[in-house]
Amino acid sequence: MTKTAIAGYMFSNESPESADFYREIVDGLSTLPRTIPPKYFYDEEGSRLFESICEQPEYYPTRTEISLLEKHVDDIRVLAGSDCCLVEPGSGSCEKVRLLLDTLRPTVYVPLDISCEHLKSAAAGIAADYPWLDVHAVCTDITSEVSLSFIPAQATPVMFYPGSSIGNFDPEDAVEFLACLAQIAGRGGGLLIGVDRKKDHEILQQAYNDAGGVTAAFNLNLLERANRELDADFNVDAFEHFASYNSAAGRIEMHLISTRKQTVNIDGHCFDFNAGDSIHTENSYKYTDEEFTTLAEQAGFTPCEIWSDSDGLFSLHFLRVS
Numbered sequence: 001m002t003k004t005a006i007a008g009y010m011f012s013n014e015s016p017e018s019a020d021f022y023r024e025i026v027d028g029l030s031t032l033p034r035t036i037p038p039k040y041f042y043d044e045e046g047s048r049l050f051e052s053i054c055e056q057p058e059y060y061p062t063r064t065e066i067s068l069l070e071k072h073v074d075d076i077r078v079l080a081g082s083d084c085c086l087v088e089p090g091s092g093s094c095e096k097v098r099l100l101l102d103t104l105r106p107t108v109y110v111p112l113d114i115s116c117e118h119l120k121s122a123a124a125g126i127a128a129d130y131p132w133l134d135v136h137a138v139c140t141d142i143t144s145e146v147s148l149s150f151i152p153a154q155a156t157p158v159m160f161y162p163g164s165s166i167g168n169f170d171p172e173d174a175v176e177f178l179a180c181l182a183q184i185a186g187r188g189g190g191l192l193i194g195v196d197r198k199k200d201h202e203i204l205q206q207a208y209n210d211a212g213g214v215t216a217a218f219n220l221n222l223l224e225r226a227n228r229e230l231d232a233d234f235n236v237d238a239f240e241h242f243a244s245y246n247s248a249a250g251r252i253e254m255h256l257i258s259t260r261k262q263t264v265n266i267d268g269h270c271f272d273f274n275a276g277d278s279i280h281t282e283n284s285y286k287y288t289d290e291e292f293t294t295l296a297e298q299a300g301f302t303p304c305e306i307w308s309d310s311d312g313l314f315s316l317h318f319l320r321v322s
């Protein structure tokens, strides 16, 4: 890992290489069902599109979670304690954490993200706006092993994982990922996590099919990215965004569907598609409070508090490592 001090904050880089993208996309398209790992959504353009998704009127999770954070920040401070170190895997634009910083007054803030340039500018923004705060950004794939040896020993790590990103793991993988967070936080450490609830299917359907087409553009950007970085020749106009709620599995499924018979080349590898063939790009699992609590307990957490909005759309959980 390379470590650099940049104006006002520390930066470490252990992000995946384009060779990983090449290998994973070729593997993912070579077996059925075809998949592309969702972590590759988040290049510069993808990170920008994702922020725009969060502002779409149909996408209720962001604004609902923000109002929960605003409303309950004093309770969160009590649970986090007076000397906490806030660690945020998949920090993106670092916007939500701003709602916590002045009240929680953590000793250190550690944003972790796969999108390096995006992380640098977001971390620089936090360092500039909170001069009293020690910021240590790490560019990394959060599903790989992350070592945070620079966290001061006396501080209580509190993991902050908003956005219902936990729903993007299959439940077994979610338990494994939560167990990693528990490991980083250590006994007595905290986890503040946002979880999207099961609800009326129409609301879910619309949230992932915004009328502005931003989610569609975000999904299709995976193919654009492969064209940009891997010399692939996806005809992006011949694929369509498809998102639908699978009630048996309790998840929104996101696909890219080929609209015609076509062959795609990626550096000498050929992939044939018929009209209607899918590339499965992402799942977003929805959990009742009970279902999520059970997962978190399997990962070694004890539930402390759950806050939800009056419409019951979204929950914010605070848990502690048992």
Ligand code: TRP
Pocket: 053, 061, 163, 164, 165, 166, 167, 168, 208, 215, 218, 219, 254, 282, 283, 284
């Ligand atoms: N964590 C977000 C969610 O599942 C991620 C997300 C929102 C997303 N919209 C998306 C991922 C569209 C892929 C495509 O709600």
